Amino acid sequence: MKKTVTFFGFGILILLILAFSKSYNTPLYFEVPKGWPKPIYDFKKNSLSEEGFQLGRHLFYDPILSRDNTISCSSCHLQQTGFTHVDHQLSHGIEGKIGTRNSMALVNLAWNKNFMWDGAINNLEVQAINPITNPLEMDEKLENIITKLQNSAKYRELFTKAFGDEKVTSQRLFKALAQFTIMLKSSNSNYDKMIRNELEFSEQEKKGYSLFKTNCASCHKEPLFSDDKFEKNGLALDTTLNDLGRIKITNKKEDNLRFKVPTLRNIQFTFPYMHDGRFKTLTEVVKHYNSLGNDKSLPKELAKPMNLSDNDRVDLVLFLKTLTDNEFLLDKRFSFPKE
């Protein structure tokens, strides 16, 4: 009997500890759209909370993460353009320095296994280390950021709200940033509404969709519009950049000139296109793929010529524009946090 009482007491104590340890923040739920695959991101290692998300949002928009406090994540990842750097072939960072690649769109990151055009980064949480320390981007040291954040009353408060105390660590910083970026989910484009039978495509969009399914969907797989793999897509090497892509990470011959298959969601606004931003318009992109074929060095999906007519190309581009998600691009929850 006494034993039972002791166990009971222990149980209550543990419950109390659990209740109090969780009470400092508001849990946030990540909803997977109906019919979408299971996310790759391990949510068990980073429990989402409203406060963690807000801390991440503040960090995302704050140039405090750069050496001279001028560049924030949002400098190259603007919401209105699908969280990428519009109109620049190659993204520029601190002191106007120019990198070698076009910044990627940040969307539906929960379904990505690795990050960057060459997949150099293996987990969303450590992604930010790359741009933060890159001398051409934010050029800052992690220890300096920790000091700057510790000295800021605003961040001491935000860290307390998110994690229960004001201690700033790189792990908390990266988990919070990931809580913001993981929530950048786009699933309300006209395409999604068509799939959900909430609207109907025009005749041209229907034709475009059917051309897409025949010619593009094997790599730009629905509903994420990427298969999260690396492929060669027939672009000639730009000898001023000599960017060989994935091979630099894996040292495997077959990965030479392979780059990540990017998502096409919000593609209407994420121009310019390709890893080096060489194409300004979607028409140029479609023309490039239409010009390929009969080339053994290309993956089998691109081996056969597409033979698209001018009208086909127009229809295909019209379909691509149905991937624009205005609710996402204008969602106030993802915008600059006004105090």
Next chain:
Amino acid sequence: MTKKTWITILILGCFQLVAQNKDSLHVNFKINFDKFPLVLHKNYITSKKDSISISTFKCYISNIEIAYTDKTVSKEKNSYHLLDINNPNSCHIPITKISDKIISKVTFNIGIDSLTNTSGAMAGDLDPIKGMYWAWQSGYINMKIEGKSPSCHTKKNGFQFHIGGYMQPNYAMRKKVITVNSIGDITIAIDVAILLSEIDLKNTNSVMIPGEVAMDLADISTKMFYLE
């Protein structure tokens, strides 16, 4: 009775905390150059007749296991340790409660396993702030040795060996088993001279990426560890 139980648990708990460090079995690492403690920035001559000095030595040791002659094994939870010559405390690792059992061998990994390398943002010794994480590409540096030698025709005659890589075929973590046959604390030497005795500094002086050379260096690095 209930009250008494609580107090006993509390006292035992406190006792446990205090006792943990004093009565622990330690694995101690000693960073050596040719059997004597390595002194940073001191000039040494390697067996290859290179004149060298060392400015940095850091190394990850993980998953330490102690096996006893009675076939039992003591493992450490979350066993990830960064040894840094500039932080002598980092080289003394309490593993388990001390006992009078005879230790047959100690097993550990030099470096960080692949799973941990892909598991996101880490804290403690695995915090990327420790300078043992690559930024351009995800992954931990398992061992970092930097120094100078006139044999290196490089900027300021510097050499840098950043040995790492978590993806096959360039997975650079190495398992090391050391036979012990004694009771109590274990002291393991890590001898930098052994690594440098197998490197042609004129040609190999800057290894900063995973790959074949890093794999060769990782193989050599296992020979640096011996029981003292």
